[in-house]
Amino acid sequence: MSGASGDLPTRLFSLAPIAVGTAAGESLLSYLVRLARAHSMSPRQLIRTEILPLADLGGGPACGRFYADQARTMAGVGKYACAFVHALQALTGRDGLAHLTMLPWAGVVPAVGFGLVAERAQWCPECLVSQRQAREDSHFLLAWSLDCYQACPRHRRRLASACPWCGRAQHAVPDYPDQHRCTQCRGYLGSELVHQGADEVPTERQLLRAMLIENMLDYATDAETWATHANLCRRLSALADAWTEGGKRALSLRLGFTKTSVSTWVAKKQRPVFPQLLQLCDATGLSVRELLGECGGKQPPIMPVLASVAIKRREAASAIAQHNTEAELGLLMAGTDSPPSAAAAAAKVGVTVSQLRYRHRATMAKLSEKHRAHRHAQSNRRWSERVRTVQVVALGIAADGQRPSIRRVTERLRHLRLSLQNPRLRAAYRRVRSEIADQ
Ligand SMILES: [Zn+2]
Ligand SMILES: [Zn+2]
DSSP: OOEEOOSSOOSSOOOOOSSTTSTTOBOHHHHHHHHHHHTTOOHHHHIIIIITTTSOSSSOOOHHHHHHTGGGGGGSSSHHHHHHHHHHHHHHOEEOGGGGSSGGGTTTSOSSOTTSBOSSOOBOHHHHHHHHHTTOOOOOBTGGGBTTOOEETTTTEEOBOSOTTTOOOOOSSOSSSOTTBOTTTOOBTTSOOTTOSGGGOOOHHHHHHHHHHHHHHTTGGGHHHHOOHHHHHHHHHHHHHHHHTTOHHHHHHHTTSOTTHHHHHHHSOOOOOHHHHHHHHHHHTOOHHHHHTTSSSSSOOOOTTOOHHHHHHHHHHHHHHHHHHHHHHHHHHHOSSOOOOHHHHHHHHTSOHHHHHHHSHHHHHHHHHHHHHHHHHHHHHHHHHHHHHHHHHHHHHHHTTSOOOHHHHHHHHHHTTOOTTSHHHHHHHHHHHHHHHHO
16 A cells, blocks of 8 residues: 655655555646645646656657657556556655555556556546535546546546637647646536537446446555466366367457457466456456456456357357347348447347457448448537527627627536537637628
8 A cells, every 4th residue: 555655854745655456546647736736837848847857768758749649658658657556656755556556467468558548637527526426626536547448437437638619629738737727728527528419328238338447456555466477377278178168269259359369368378358358358258357356366367258058159149139229230220310320239138349350340340330430420410509509609699789700609508518629619610700800
């Protein structure tokens, strides 16, 4: 567990991390922002003046690229995570800050690989509201920085990644030390989105995935001891023995990977990327803790779902299931109103997305295309509604005999939770204003 590691005075406050080592634990970046706030500094200033001089980053990162992109990998298992953990531990005298990153799982997740850290900052608006109501320091969870964590199980909603006021994505490192504020317009990120609709409802699969990750994060404190490549290899070999008479290729395919995946991990000592690790859990019905734990000691791995009878039954059922799935997909495609996403289709027919893509490639390609086109049309419709709102508001002000100035329009749009900071709405505003001026 983390704690102040000595009585010597430290350069920065020895701030305690929030809920460290649990699913609700904050991220390292979140800790850094709160630390900056405690010192009345901007987070970027803290990084520039205190952390980078201590961090061993081979000459230091180019600042622009670092703030725009690399800083998000502070939550991962790579060099920025290591460097920032060490620097912050030295500055605050705290140990255990690695638990605010994915470093405890570095044994089974590669430092360079896709699918671990999300490309954009994301958050659950309702969790932010809860933090505010509970008068907690504003903070972002480590789970939110993961690409595969897309829904909040507590509030059963998808995470947001665009500001509800200006619609823009967030900078990786804020320059204002309050994570409840938009890094672009400083609007409150805990506000509900204007057009709350189907977009916020998570699929069952997203919720299950999020719960799998939460369960994993709950075991962070001793993960270094059991989340090892050796344990993963042992489990894969045991699975091959139980399922496919030792055949690694057949096991690979059965788990929904390409035929060489498993042998690459076992023989070439490579680690699966994070989404593949989660897929392993899906395919075996085990949690990450169960998949990797209890392998190292004297006890043989326990495999509750691997009884050979169950496998034979499953093989017989799979041919029928595949036929039924194809038929169900056909029905989903035929429905005219809203074709589901691959994830939603997978949740409906009760298999994983990768299984669907593997076994029903052509149908899934068609479905995805339909889904994309539908989403596109939906988004266009929503934007034209917002543009119309701006026109109505500006014309309304003009009808009252006032000049539809930016200030007045912004004021009224604020109540509708729209903002002229958005380029499309701004253009619409300019158009309607010049029309009014022409009259
Ligand atoms: Zn939430
Ligand atoms: Zn904003």
